[in-house]
Amino acid sequence: MSAINALPVVRHRHVDIDGVRVFYREAGPQDAPTLLLLHGFPASSHQFRRLMDALGTRYRLVAPDYPGFGHSDAPRPASEGGTFDYRFDELAEVIAKFCDALQLQRFFLYMFDFGGPVGMRLAERFPQRIAGIVVQNANAYEEGLSPMARALVALQPGEAAERELGQLLTLEMTRNQYLGGAGDPAHIAPDGWTLDQHFLDQPGRKQMQRDLALDYRSNVARYPVWQAWLREHRPPALVLWGRNDAFFPEPGAHAYRRDLPDAEVHVLDSGHFALEEEAPRIAMLIDDFISRVGQR
Known part of the structure; x- marks a missing residue:
């Protein structure tokens, strides 16, 4: 009988954060280098399932769902009195x-899409905890904004924005993102896109996504702060x-070298959801990167 490489045990849990049940997936030894996996829009921790199978025997991998995403609670938005x-x-x-x-005191950040602005805010708050960063199509530079992205940043609350954002939350658009x-x-x-759309279609969740989309301008405003953090x-x-x-x-990928001259940049023949296509x-x-960098 041929040998089969061991697969990790992946645990699926919730933790209460100020009354919000946050779902997360976790794999790997507790004492191994830790990789915090931050998902994008309109995804969830589900997008990291293959990465966890590939790396979950060598590293501790932790992947939460944000509130309003995946299997986490989706409290009623403040914009509707919640x-x-x-x-x-x-x-x-x-x-x-x-x-x-979860007592994550030192970890690598994997930041994809929305995971970029979430992760960089985390890095601002806990610079001593960041062992390194893995950036996958998570932008922090003006040159990494397409006309489509710039149009999103320019949206103002109102009926026109509601119409534009409504189109962004359809099955056709979700599938096209993949x-x-x-x-x-x-x-x-x-x-992936089928599950994402299932969650998007849950009651109230499209309003949550509209609120986040209208707040996207706050990320672009912080680009200079994040770039300064990277340089420092x-x-x-x-x-x-x-x-x-x-x-x-x-x-947007090559721009990181402006502030991180030693950054390793790999451009893949794929689209936004490159991990879905290029997981191996x-x-x-990532394995090569973390094994060389370690937890210094």
């Missing part, structure tokens, strides 16, 4: 407390980028 303000500051606050609850720019669409399972702290950095990303084009290669690159 208790939770769906802004990036608030998402980052929840994830900061999540890190405290397949757009893919080198080979046959490598991308339909499960010089974290080891691995930048992975699907070159055919219609939202965050390739120049990305896993090998």
